[in-house]
Amino acid sequence: MKKSSSKVTSVKGKLHPRNLHLGQYDFVALIKVCPDLAASVIHNPKGELTIDFSDAQSVLLLNRALLIYFYDIKFWQIPAGYLCPPIPGRVDYIHYIADLLSESFALDITKTTGSQIKGLDIGCGANCIYPILGSRSYDWSFVGIDIDALAIKTAKLLVDVNKNLSKKVTIRQQKESKQILTGIVKKTDRFAFTMCNPPFHASMEKATEGSLLKQKNLGKKSLNKQSNTTNSTLNFAGQAHELSCEGGEIAFVKQMVIESALIKEQVCWFTCLVSKSENVNPIKKCLQQQVAKQVRVIEMSQGHKISRFIAWSYLDAEQQKDFLVV
Structure with a gap:
Protein backbone atom coordinates (compact mmCIF):
# COMPACT_ATOMS: atom_id res chain seq x y z
CA MET A 1 0.00 0.00 0.00
CA LYS A 2 1.36 3.40 -0.94
CA LYS A 3 1.99 5.60 2.08
CA SER A 4 2.77 9.26 2.52
CA SER A 5 5.30 10.66 4.97
CA SER A 6 3.55 14.00 5.37
CA LYS A 7 1.17 14.89 8.18
CA VAL A 8 -2.38 14.41 6.97
CA THR A 9 -5.45 16.46 7.83
CA SER A 10 -9.02 15.83 6.79
CA VAL A 11 -10.13 17.31 3.47
CA LYS A 12 -13.83 18.17 3.38
CA GLY A 13 -15.79 15.65 1.38
CA LYS A 14 -12.80 13.37 0.84
CA LEU A 15 -11.71 10.09 2.33
CA HIS A 16 -8.23 9.90 3.83
CA PRO A 17 -5.55 10.17 1.08
CA GLN A 24 -15.95 4.66 -7.54
CA TYR A 25 -16.10 0.94 -6.92
CA ASP A 26 -14.80 -1.23 -9.75
CA PHE A 27 -17.67 -3.70 -9.73
CA VAL A 28 -16.28 -5.70 -12.65
CA ALA A 29 -13.09 -6.42 -10.69
CA LEU A 30 -15.02 -7.05 -7.47
CA ILE A 31 -17.35 -9.57 -9.14
CA LYS A 32 -14.32 -11.48 -10.44
CA VAL A 33 -13.14 -12.15 -6.89
CA CYS A 34 -16.64 -12.52 -5.43
CA PRO A 35 -19.04 -13.88 -8.09
CA ASP A 36 -21.98 -13.87 -5.63
CA LEU A 37 -21.92 -10.06 -5.77
CA ALA A 38 -23.11 -10.10 -9.39
CA ALA A 39 -26.74 -10.80 -8.43
CA SER A 40 -26.80 -7.62 -6.29
CA VAL A 41 -25.31 -5.25 -8.85
CA ILE A 42 -27.75 -2.85 -10.55
CA HIS A 43 -27.52 0.27 -12.71
CA ASN A 44 -28.13 3.73 -11.29
CA PRO A 45 -29.97 6.44 -13.32
CA LYS A 46 -26.65 7.41 -14.93
CA GLY A 47 -26.14 3.84 -16.14
CA GLU A 48 -23.30 3.19 -13.71
CA LEU A 49 -22.95 -0.07 -11.79
CA THR A 50 -23.92 0.08 -8.12
CA ILE A 51 -25.89 -1.81 -5.47
CA ASP A 52 -28.93 -1.05 -3.32
CA PHE A 53 -27.18 0.22 -0.20
CA SER A 54 -30.40 -0.17 1.80
CA ASP A 55 -30.31 -3.95 1.24
CA ALA A 56 -28.36 -5.76 3.96
CA GLN A 57 -27.37 -8.75 1.82
CA SER A 58 -26.05 -6.52 -0.97
CA VAL A 59 -23.92 -4.53 1.50
CA LEU A 60 -22.60 -7.75 3.04
CA LEU A 61 -21.56 -9.09 -0.37
CA LEU A 62 -19.91 -5.78 -1.30
CA ASN A 63 -17.95 -5.88 1.97
CA ARG A 64 -16.90 -9.46 1.29
CA ALA A 65 -15.69 -8.52 -2.18
CA LEU A 66 -13.75 -5.49 -0.88
CA LEU A 67 -12.11 -7.56 1.83
CA ILE A 68 -11.05 -10.21 -0.69
CA TYR A 69 -9.83 -7.76 -3.33
CA PHE A 70 -8.02 -5.19 -1.19
CA TYR A 71 -7.13 -7.00 2.04
CA ASP A 72 -6.71 -10.67 1.04
CA ILE A 73 -9.41 -11.84 3.46
CA LYS A 74 -10.73 -15.05 1.92
CA PHE A 75 -13.59 -15.68 4.35
CA TRP A 76 -15.89 -13.10 5.92
CA GLN A 77 -19.42 -13.79 7.13
CA ILE A 78 -21.54 -12.42 9.98
CA PRO A 79 -24.74 -13.75 11.57
CA ALA A 80 -28.04 -12.40 10.31
CA GLY A 81 -29.06 -9.21 12.10
CA TYR A 82 -25.56 -8.17 13.20
CA LEU A 83 -23.98 -4.86 12.24
CA CYS A 84 -22.56 -4.78 8.70
CA PRO A 85 -20.19 -1.80 8.62
CA PRO A 86 -19.24 0.32 5.58
CA ILE A 87 -15.58 -0.44 4.95
CA PRO A 88 -14.38 2.88 3.43
CA GLY A 89 -15.45 4.86 6.50
CA ARG A 90 -14.13 2.26 8.92
CA VAL A 91 -10.68 2.16 7.36
CA ASP A 92 -10.51 5.99 7.47
CA TYR A 93 -10.52 5.74 11.27
CA ILE A 94 -7.55 3.36 11.00
CA HIS A 95 -5.59 5.74 8.77
CA TYR A 96 -6.15 8.75 11.03
CA ILE A 97 -4.99 6.74 14.03
CA ALA A 98 -1.85 5.88 12.06
CA ASP A 99 -1.25 9.60 11.54
CA LEU A 100 -1.78 10.25 15.25
CA LEU A 101 0.75 7.55 16.17
CA SER A 102 3.24 8.81 13.58
CA GLU A 103 3.12 12.26 15.14
CA SER A 104 3.27 10.98 18.72
CA PHE A 105 6.13 8.54 18.17
CA ALA A 106 8.00 11.03 15.95
CA LEU A 107 8.17 8.39 13.22
CA ASP A 108 7.64 8.55 9.49
CA ILE A 109 4.25 7.04 8.62
CA THR A 110 6.00 4.21 6.76
CA LYS A 111 7.60 3.16 10.05
CA THR A 112 4.38 3.29 12.07
CA THR A 113 3.76 -0.33 11.20
CA GLY A 114 4.39 -3.79 12.56
CA SER A 115 3.05 -6.09 15.25
CA GLN A 116 4.85 -4.16 18.01
CA ILE A 117 2.06 -1.60 17.57
CA LYS A 118 -0.90 -3.13 19.35
CA GLY A 119 -4.46 -1.85 19.33
CA LEU A 120 -7.52 -2.58 21.44
CA ASP A 121 -10.87 -2.61 19.63
CA ILE A 122 -13.66 -2.02 22.14
CA GLY A 123 -16.78 -3.71 20.79
CA CYS A 124 -15.21 -5.60 17.88
CA GLY A 125 -18.57 -7.17 17.03
CA ALA A 126 -19.11 -10.25 14.90
CA ASN A 127 -17.65 -8.38 11.91
CA CYS A 128 -14.22 -7.83 13.58
CA ILE A 129 -13.72 -5.09 11.02
CA TYR A 130 -11.19 -2.82 12.77
CA PRO A 131 -8.73 -5.61 13.66
CA ILE A 132 -9.02 -6.92 10.10
CA LEU A 133 -8.42 -3.55 8.46
CA GLY A 134 -5.72 -2.46 10.91
CA SER A 135 -3.73 -5.67 10.69
CA ALA A 149 -21.13 -14.45 22.98
CA LEU A 150 -22.15 -15.02 19.35
CA ALA A 151 -20.13 -11.99 18.22
CA ILE A 152 -17.11 -13.39 20.05
CA LYS A 153 -17.59 -16.84 18.50
CA THR A 154 -17.91 -15.37 15.00
CA GLN A 174 -16.02 -8.93 28.40
CA LYS A 175 -18.32 -10.88 30.70
CA GLU A 176 -19.27 -7.90 32.86
CA SER A 177 -21.91 -6.13 30.78
CA LYS A 178 -21.76 -2.96 32.88
CA GLN A 179 -18.01 -2.54 32.36
CA ILE A 180 -16.04 -1.45 29.32
CA LEU A 181 -12.32 -1.67 30.08
CA THR A 182 -12.31 -2.82 33.68
CA GLY A 183 -11.59 -6.51 34.08
CA ILE A 184 -10.76 -7.15 30.42
CA VAL A 185 -7.43 -5.28 30.15
CA LYS A 186 -4.70 -7.35 31.79
CA LYS A 187 -2.00 -5.80 33.96
CA THR A 188 0.60 -6.90 31.41
CA ASP A 189 -1.20 -5.33 28.44
CA ARG A 190 0.23 -2.29 26.68
CA PHE A 191 -1.66 -0.73 23.81
CA ALA A 192 -0.52 1.98 21.42
CA PHE A 193 -4.17 2.88 20.98
CA THR A 194 -7.75 1.91 21.66
CA MET A 195 -10.62 2.43 19.23
CA CYS A 196 -14.35 2.17 19.62
CA ASN A 197 -17.56 2.64 17.66
CA PRO A 198 -19.92 3.12 20.62
CA PRO A 199 -23.67 2.48 20.72
CA PHE A 200 -25.06 5.85 19.64
CA HIS A 201 -28.67 5.66 20.82
CA ALA A 202 -30.22 5.93 24.28
CA SER A 203 -32.98 3.41 23.49
CA MET A 204 -34.05 0.88 20.88
CA GLU A 205 -36.92 3.20 19.92
CA LYS A 206 -34.39 5.89 18.97
CA ALA A 207 -32.29 3.30 17.16
CA THR A 208 -35.31 2.23 15.12
CA GLU A 209 -36.09 5.85 14.19
CA GLY A 210 -32.48 6.33 13.11
CA SER A 211 -32.51 3.19 10.99
CA LEU A 212 -35.77 4.18 9.29
CA LEU A 213 -34.29 7.57 8.41
CA LYS A 214 -31.13 5.91 7.14
CA GLN A 215 -33.12 3.58 4.91
CA LYS A 216 -35.17 6.47 3.57
CA ASN A 217 -32.01 8.43 2.76
CA LEU A 218 -30.64 5.40 0.94
CA GLY A 219 -33.70 5.32 -1.25
CA LYS A 220 -35.77 2.64 0.45
CA LYS A 221 -38.92 4.72 0.77
CA SER A 222 -41.36 2.02 1.70
CA LEU A 223 -41.35 -1.08 3.87
CA ASN A 224 -43.48 -4.14 3.43
CA LYS A 225 -46.46 -3.35 5.61
CA GLN A 226 -47.19 -7.06 6.03
CA SER A 227 -43.86 -7.59 7.79
CA ASN A 228 -42.71 -6.63 11.25
CA THR A 229 -41.29 -3.15 10.72
CA THR A 230 -39.08 -3.16 13.82
CA ASN A 231 -37.45 -6.49 13.03
CA SER A 232 -36.96 -5.56 9.39
CA THR A 233 -35.24 -2.33 10.36
CA LEU A 234 -33.07 -3.78 13.09
CA ASN A 235 -31.90 -6.67 10.96
CA PHE A 236 -30.30 -4.08 8.71
CA ALA A 237 -28.97 -1.86 11.49
CA GLY A 238 -27.55 -4.26 14.07
CA GLN A 239 -28.18 -5.90 17.42
CA ALA A 240 -29.50 -4.09 20.50
CA HIS A 241 -26.12 -3.85 22.26
CA GLU A 242 -24.54 -2.51 19.04
CA LEU A 243 -27.10 0.26 18.71
CA SER A 244 -28.10 1.50 22.14
CA CYS A 245 -27.20 1.70 25.80
CA GLU A 246 -28.69 3.48 28.77
CA GLY A 247 -27.83 7.15 28.44
CA GLY A 248 -26.70 6.75 24.83
CA GLU A 249 -23.34 7.65 23.36
CA ILE A 250 -22.49 10.37 25.86
CA ALA A 251 -22.96 8.06 28.85
CA PHE A 252 -20.95 5.29 27.22
CA VAL A 253 -17.98 7.50 26.35
CA LYS A 254 -17.97 9.16 29.77
CA GLN A 255 -17.83 5.73 31.41
CA MET A 256 -15.02 4.77 29.07
CA VAL A 257 -13.13 7.93 30.08
CA ILE A 258 -13.52 7.16 33.80
CA GLU A 259 -12.36 3.56 33.34
CA SER A 260 -9.47 4.67 31.11
CA ALA A 261 -7.94 6.58 34.02
CA LEU A 262 -7.47 3.26 35.82
CA ILE A 263 -5.10 2.00 33.10
CA LYS A 264 -3.66 5.35 32.04
CA GLU A 265 -0.03 4.19 31.85
CA GLN A 266 -0.86 1.14 29.73
CA VAL A 267 -2.25 3.00 26.70
CA CYS A 268 -0.65 5.70 24.58
CA TRP A 269 -3.87 7.00 23.02
CA PHE A 270 -7.46 6.19 23.93
CA THR A 271 -9.81 6.99 21.06
CA CYS A 272 -13.54 6.75 20.43
CA LEU A 273 -15.89 7.80 17.66
CA VAL A 274 -18.36 10.54 18.59
CA SER A 275 -21.39 10.73 16.30
CA LYS A 276 -22.90 13.93 17.68
CA SER A 277 -20.79 17.10 17.70
CA GLU A 278 -22.71 18.42 20.72
CA ASN A 279 -21.30 15.55 22.79
CA VAL A 280 -17.69 16.63 22.31
CA ASN A 281 -17.56 19.40 24.93
CA PRO A 282 -19.18 17.34 27.73
CA ILE A 283 -16.67 14.57 27.01
CA LYS A 284 -13.83 17.11 27.14
CA LYS A 285 -15.05 18.27 30.56
CA CYS A 286 -15.03 14.68 31.77
CA LEU A 287 -11.46 14.32 30.49
CA GLN A 288 -10.45 17.45 32.37
CA GLN A 289 -11.83 15.90 35.54
CA GLN A 290 -9.72 12.79 34.92
CA VAL A 291 -6.66 15.00 34.29
CA ALA A 292 -5.92 13.81 30.76
CA LYS A 293 -2.72 15.48 29.57
CA GLN A 294 -3.63 15.58 25.88
CA VAL A 295 -7.00 15.74 24.10
CA ARG A 296 -7.53 15.79 20.34
CA VAL A 297 -10.68 15.87 18.22
CA ILE A 298 -10.00 14.58 14.71
CA GLU A 299 -12.59 15.09 11.98
CA MET A 300 -13.07 12.71 9.07
CA SER A 301 -15.07 13.33 5.88
CA GLN A 302 -16.99 10.80 3.86
CA GLY A 303 -18.90 12.57 1.10
CA HIS A 304 -21.36 15.00 2.69
CA LYS A 305 -20.97 13.36 6.10
CA PHE A 323 6.10 4.40 24.75
CA LEU A 324 7.07 1.71 22.24
CA VAL A 325 10.53 1.11 23.74
CA VAL A 326 9.78 1.24 27.47
Whole structure:
Protein backbone atom coordinates (compact mmCIF):
# COMPACT_ATOMS: atom_id res chain seq x y z
CA MET A 1 0.00 0.00 0.00
CA LYS A 2 1.36 3.40 -0.94
CA LYS A 3 1.99 5.60 2.08
CA SER A 4 2.77 9.26 2.52
CA SER A 5 5.30 10.66 4.97
CA SER A 6 3.55 14.00 5.37
CA LYS A 7 1.17 14.89 8.18
CA VAL A 8 -2.38 14.41 6.97
CA THR A 9 -5.45 16.46 7.83
CA SER A 10 -9.02 15.83 6.79
CA VAL A 11 -10.13 17.31 3.47
CA LYS A 12 -13.83 18.17 3.38
CA GLY A 13 -15.79 15.65 1.38
CA LYS A 14 -12.80 13.37 0.84
CA LEU A 15 -11.71 10.09 2.33
CA HIS A 16 -8.23 9.90 3.83
CA PRO A 17 -5.55 10.17 1.08
CA ARG A 18 -4.25 6.66 1.87
CA ASN A 19 -7.74 5.13 1.76
CA LEU A 20 -7.81 2.44 -0.92
CA HIS A 21 -11.49 3.19 -1.63
CA LEU A 22 -11.15 6.64 -3.12
CA GLY A 23 -13.26 6.99 -6.24
CA GLN A 24 -15.95 4.66 -7.54
CA TYR A 25 -16.10 0.94 -6.92
CA ASP A 26 -14.80 -1.23 -9.75
CA PHE A 27 -17.67 -3.70 -9.73
CA VAL A 28 -16.28 -5.70 -12.65
CA ALA A 29 -13.09 -6.42 -10.69
CA LEU A 30 -15.02 -7.05 -7.47
CA ILE A 31 -17.35 -9.57 -9.14
CA LYS A 32 -14.32 -11.48 -10.44
CA VAL A 33 -13.14 -12.15 -6.89
CA CYS A 34 -16.64 -12.52 -5.43
CA PRO A 35 -19.04 -13.88 -8.09
CA ASP A 36 -21.98 -13.87 -5.63
CA LEU A 37 -21.92 -10.06 -5.77
CA ALA A 38 -23.11 -10.10 -9.39
CA ALA A 39 -26.74 -10.80 -8.43
CA SER A 40 -26.80 -7.62 -6.29
CA VAL A 41 -25.31 -5.25 -8.85
CA ILE A 42 -27.75 -2.85 -10.55
CA HIS A 43 -27.52 0.27 -12.71
CA ASN A 44 -28.13 3.73 -11.29
CA PRO A 45 -29.97 6.44 -13.32
CA LYS A 46 -26.65 7.41 -14.93
CA GLY A 47 -26.14 3.84 -16.14
CA GLU A 48 -23.30 3.19 -13.71
CA LEU A 49 -22.95 -0.07 -11.79
CA THR A 50 -23.92 0.08 -8.12
CA ILE A 51 -25.89 -1.81 -5.47
CA ASP A 52 -28.93 -1.05 -3.32
CA PHE A 53 -27.18 0.22 -0.20
CA SER A 54 -30.40 -0.17 1.80
CA ASP A 55 -30.31 -3.95 1.24
CA ALA A 56 -28.36 -5.76 3.96
CA GLN A 57 -27.37 -8.75 1.82
CA SER A 58 -26.05 -6.52 -0.97
CA VAL A 59 -23.92 -4.53 1.50
CA LEU A 60 -22.60 -7.75 3.04
CA LEU A 61 -21.56 -9.09 -0.37
CA LEU A 62 -19.91 -5.78 -1.30
CA ASN A 63 -17.95 -5.88 1.97
CA ARG A 64 -16.90 -9.46 1.29
CA ALA A 65 -15.69 -8.52 -2.18
CA LEU A 66 -13.75 -5.49 -0.88
CA LEU A 67 -12.11 -7.56 1.83
CA ILE A 68 -11.05 -10.21 -0.69
CA TYR A 69 -9.83 -7.76 -3.33
CA PHE A 70 -8.02 -5.19 -1.19
CA TYR A 71 -7.13 -7.00 2.04
CA ASP A 72 -6.71 -10.67 1.04
CA ILE A 73 -9.41 -11.84 3.46
CA LYS A 74 -10.73 -15.05 1.92
CA PHE A 75 -13.59 -15.68 4.35
CA TRP A 76 -15.89 -13.10 5.92
CA GLN A 77 -19.42 -13.79 7.13
CA ILE A 78 -21.54 -12.42 9.98
CA PRO A 79 -24.74 -13.75 11.57
CA ALA A 80 -28.04 -12.40 10.31
CA GLY A 81 -29.06 -9.21 12.10
CA TYR A 82 -25.56 -8.17 13.20
CA LEU A 83 -23.98 -4.86 12.24
CA CYS A 84 -22.56 -4.78 8.70
CA PRO A 85 -20.19 -1.80 8.62
CA PRO A 86 -19.24 0.32 5.58
CA ILE A 87 -15.58 -0.44 4.95
CA PRO A 88 -14.38 2.88 3.43
CA GLY A 89 -15.45 4.86 6.50
CA ARG A 90 -14.13 2.26 8.92
CA VAL A 91 -10.68 2.16 7.36
CA ASP A 92 -10.51 5.99 7.47
CA TYR A 93 -10.52 5.74 11.27
CA ILE A 94 -7.55 3.36 11.00
CA HIS A 95 -5.59 5.74 8.77
CA TYR A 96 -6.15 8.75 11.03
CA ILE A 97 -4.99 6.74 14.03
CA ALA A 98 -1.85 5.88 12.06
CA ASP A 99 -1.25 9.60 11.54
CA LEU A 100 -1.78 10.25 15.25
CA LEU A 101 0.75 7.55 16.17
CA SER A 102 3.24 8.81 13.58
CA GLU A 103 3.12 12.26 15.14
CA SER A 104 3.27 10.98 18.72
CA PHE A 105 6.13 8.54 18.17
CA ALA A 106 8.00 11.03 15.95
CA LEU A 107 8.17 8.39 13.22
CA ASP A 108 7.64 8.55 9.49
CA ILE A 109 4.25 7.04 8.62
CA THR A 110 6.00 4.21 6.76
CA LYS A 111 7.60 3.16 10.05
CA THR A 112 4.38 3.29 12.07
CA THR A 113 3.76 -0.33 11.20
CA GLY A 114 4.39 -3.79 12.56
CA SER A 115 3.05 -6.09 15.25
CA GLN A 116 4.85 -4.16 18.01
CA ILE A 117 2.06 -1.60 17.57
CA LYS A 118 -0.90 -3.13 19.35
CA GLY A 119 -4.46 -1.85 19.33
CA LEU A 120 -7.52 -2.58 21.44
CA ASP A 121 -10.87 -2.61 19.63
CA ILE A 122 -13.66 -2.02 22.14
CA GLY A 123 -16.78 -3.71 20.79
CA CYS A 124 -15.21 -5.60 17.88
CA GLY A 125 -18.57 -7.17 17.03
CA ALA A 126 -19.11 -10.25 14.90
CA ASN A 127 -17.65 -8.38 11.91
CA CYS A 128 -14.22 -7.83 13.58
CA ILE A 129 -13.72 -5.09 11.02
CA TYR A 130 -11.19 -2.82 12.77
CA PRO A 131 -8.73 -5.61 13.66
CA ILE A 132 -9.02 -6.92 10.10
CA LEU A 133 -8.42 -3.55 8.46
CA GLY A 134 -5.72 -2.46 10.91
CA SER A 135 -3.73 -5.67 10.69
CA ARG A 136 -3.96 -5.86 6.91
CA SER A 137 -3.24 -2.15 6.31
CA TYR A 138 -0.41 -1.61 8.81
CA ASP A 139 0.53 -5.07 10.08
CA TRP A 140 -0.63 -4.06 13.57
CA SER A 141 -1.64 -6.61 16.18
CA PHE A 142 -4.99 -6.35 17.93
CA VAL A 143 -7.08 -7.46 20.85
CA GLY A 144 -10.78 -7.29 20.08
CA ILE A 145 -13.32 -7.33 22.92
CA ASP A 146 -17.10 -7.65 23.02
CA ILE A 147 -19.86 -8.62 25.46
CA ASP A 148 -21.89 -10.70 23.00
CA ALA A 149 -21.13 -14.45 22.98
CA LEU A 150 -22.15 -15.02 19.35
CA ALA A 151 -20.13 -11.99 18.22
CA ILE A 152 -17.11 -13.39 20.05
CA LYS A 153 -17.59 -16.84 18.50
CA THR A 154 -17.91 -15.37 15.00
CA ALA A 155 -14.94 -13.01 15.36
CA LYS A 156 -12.78 -15.90 16.58
CA LEU A 157 -13.87 -17.95 13.57
CA LEU A 158 -12.90 -15.14 11.18
CA VAL A 159 -9.49 -14.88 12.81
CA ASP A 160 -8.88 -18.64 12.82
CA VAL A 161 -10.01 -19.24 9.23
CA ASN A 162 -8.00 -16.35 7.76
CA LYS A 163 -4.42 -17.36 8.44
CA ASN A 164 -3.11 -13.86 7.78
CA LEU A 165 -5.05 -12.79 10.90
CA SER A 166 -4.49 -15.74 13.21
CA LYS A 167 -1.16 -14.53 14.59
CA LYS A 168 -2.21 -10.89 14.65
CA VAL A 169 -5.60 -10.80 16.35
CA THR A 170 -6.82 -12.08 19.73
CA ILE A 171 -10.48 -11.99 20.76
CA ARG A 172 -11.65 -11.69 24.38
CA GLN A 173 -15.13 -11.63 25.88
CA GLN A 174 -16.02 -8.93 28.40
CA LYS A 175 -18.32 -10.88 30.70
CA GLU A 176 -19.27 -7.90 32.86
CA SER A 177 -21.91 -6.13 30.78
CA LYS A 178 -21.76 -2.96 32.88
CA GLN A 179 -18.01 -2.54 32.36
CA ILE A 180 -16.04 -1.45 29.32
CA LEU A 181 -12.32 -1.67 30.08
CA THR A 182 -12.31 -2.82 33.68
CA GLY A 183 -11.59 -6.51 34.08
CA ILE A 184 -10.76 -7.15 30.42
CA VAL A 185 -7.43 -5.28 30.15
CA LYS A 186 -4.70 -7.35 31.79
CA LYS A 187 -2.00 -5.80 33.96
CA THR A 188 0.60 -6.90 31.41
CA ASP A 189 -1.20 -5.33 28.44
CA ARG A 190 0.23 -2.29 26.68
CA PHE A 191 -1.66 -0.73 23.81
CA ALA A 192 -0.52 1.98 21.42
CA PHE A 193 -4.17 2.88 20.98
CA THR A 194 -7.75 1.91 21.66
CA MET A 195 -10.62 2.43 19.23
CA CYS A 196 -14.35 2.17 19.62
CA ASN A 197 -17.56 2.64 17.66
CA PRO A 198 -19.92 3.12 20.62
CA PRO A 199 -23.67 2.48 20.72
CA PHE A 200 -25.06 5.85 19.64
CA HIS A 201 -28.67 5.66 20.82
CA ALA A 202 -30.22 5.93 24.28
CA SER A 203 -32.98 3.41 23.49
CA MET A 204 -34.05 0.88 20.88
CA GLU A 205 -36.92 3.20 19.92
CA LYS A 206 -34.39 5.89 18.97
CA ALA A 207 -32.29 3.30 17.16
CA THR A 208 -35.31 2.23 15.12
CA GLU A 209 -36.09 5.85 14.19
CA GLY A 210 -32.48 6.33 13.11
CA SER A 211 -32.51 3.19 10.99
CA LEU A 212 -35.77 4.18 9.29
CA LEU A 213 -34.29 7.57 8.41
CA LYS A 214 -31.13 5.91 7.14
CA GLN A 215 -33.12 3.58 4.91
CA LYS A 216 -35.17 6.47 3.57
CA ASN A 217 -32.01 8.43 2.76
CA LEU A 218 -30.64 5.40 0.94
CA GLY A 219 -33.70 5.32 -1.25
CA LYS A 220 -35.77 2.64 0.45
CA LYS A 221 -38.92 4.72 0.77
CA SER A 222 -41.36 2.02 1.70
CA LEU A 223 -41.35 -1.08 3.87
CA ASN A 224 -43.48 -4.14 3.43
CA LYS A 225 -46.46 -3.35 5.61
CA GLN A 226 -47.19 -7.06 6.03
CA SER A 227 -43.86 -7.59 7.79
CA ASN A 228 -42.71 -6.63 11.25
CA THR A 229 -41.29 -3.15 10.72
CA THR A 230 -39.08 -3.16 13.82
CA ASN A 231 -37.45 -6.49 13.03
CA SER A 232 -36.96 -5.56 9.39
CA THR A 233 -35.24 -2.33 10.36
CA LEU A 234 -33.07 -3.78 13.09
CA ASN A 235 -31.90 -6.67 10.96
CA PHE A 236 -30.30 -4.08 8.71
CA ALA A 237 -28.97 -1.86 11.49
CA GLY A 238 -27.55 -4.26 14.07
CA GLN A 239 -28.18 -5.90 17.42
CA ALA A 240 -29.50 -4.09 20.50
CA HIS A 241 -26.12 -3.85 22.26
CA GLU A 242 -24.54 -2.51 19.04
CA LEU A 243 -27.10 0.26 18.71
CA SER A 244 -28.10 1.50 22.14
CA CYS A 245 -27.20 1.70 25.80
CA GLU A 246 -28.69 3.48 28.77
CA GLY A 247 -27.83 7.15 28.44
CA GLY A 248 -26.70 6.75 24.83
CA GLU A 249 -23.34 7.65 23.36
CA ILE A 250 -22.49 10.37 25.86
CA ALA A 251 -22.96 8.06 28.85
CA PHE A 252 -20.95 5.29 27.22
CA VAL A 253 -17.98 7.50 26.35
CA LYS A 254 -17.97 9.16 29.77
CA GLN A 255 -17.83 5.73 31.41
CA MET A 256 -15.02 4.77 29.07
CA VAL A 257 -13.13 7.93 30.08
CA ILE A 258 -13.52 7.16 33.80
CA GLU A 259 -12.36 3.56 33.34
CA SER A 260 -9.47 4.67 31.11
CA ALA A 261 -7.94 6.58 34.02
CA LEU A 262 -7.47 3.26 35.82
CA ILE A 263 -5.10 2.00 33.10
CA LYS A 264 -3.66 5.35 32.04
CA GLU A 265 -0.03 4.19 31.85
CA GLN A 266 -0.86 1.14 29.73
CA VAL A 267 -2.25 3.00 26.70
CA CYS A 268 -0.65 5.70 24.58
CA TRP A 269 -3.87 7.00 23.02
CA PHE A 270 -7.46 6.19 23.93
CA THR A 271 -9.81 6.99 21.06
CA CYS A 272 -13.54 6.75 20.43
CA LEU A 273 -15.89 7.80 17.66
CA VAL A 274 -18.36 10.54 18.59
CA SER A 275 -21.39 10.73 16.30
CA LYS A 276 -22.90 13.93 17.68
CA SER A 277 -20.79 17.10 17.70
CA GLU A 278 -22.71 18.42 20.72
CA ASN A 279 -21.30 15.55 22.79
CA VAL A 280 -17.69 16.63 22.31
CA ASN A 281 -17.56 19.40 24.93
CA PRO A 282 -19.18 17.34 27.73
CA ILE A 283 -16.67 14.57 27.01
CA LYS A 284 -13.83 17.11 27.14
CA LYS A 285 -15.05 18.27 30.56
CA CYS A 286 -15.03 14.68 31.77
CA LEU A 287 -11.46 14.32 30.49
CA GLN A 288 -10.45 17.45 32.37
CA GLN A 289 -11.83 15.90 35.54
CA GLN A 290 -9.72 12.79 34.92
CA VAL A 291 -6.66 15.00 34.29
CA ALA A 292 -5.92 13.81 30.76
CA LYS A 293 -2.72 15.48 29.57
CA GLN A 294 -3.63 15.58 25.88
CA VAL A 295 -7.00 15.74 24.10
CA ARG A 296 -7.53 15.79 20.34
CA VAL A 297 -10.68 15.87 18.22
CA ILE A 298 -10.00 14.58 14.71
CA GLU A 299 -12.59 15.09 11.98
CA MET A 300 -13.07 12.71 9.07
CA SER A 301 -15.07 13.33 5.88
CA GLN A 302 -16.99 10.80 3.86
CA GLY A 303 -18.90 12.57 1.10
CA HIS A 304 -21.36 15.00 2.69
CA LYS A 305 -20.97 13.36 6.10
CA ILE A 306 -18.55 14.63 8.73
CA SER A 307 -17.59 12.18 11.45
CA ARG A 308 -15.05 12.52 14.21
CA PHE A 309 -13.22 10.72 16.95
CA ILE A 310 -11.90 12.04 20.22
CA ALA A 311 -8.45 10.97 21.38
CA TRP A 312 -6.96 11.43 24.81
CA SER A 313 -3.79 10.47 26.61
CA TYR A 314 -2.53 10.57 30.17
CA LEU A 315 1.04 10.71 28.84
CA ASP A 316 2.84 13.85 27.79
CA ALA A 317 4.54 14.16 24.41
CA GLU A 318 7.94 12.96 25.62
CA GLN A 319 6.46 9.95 27.38
CA GLN A 320 4.60 9.03 24.20
CA LYS A 321 7.77 9.06 22.11
CA ASP A 322 9.27 6.46 24.45
CA PHE A 323 6.10 4.40 24.75
CA LEU A 324 7.07 1.71 22.24
CA VAL A 325 10.53 1.11 23.74
CA VAL A 326 9.78 1.24 27.47
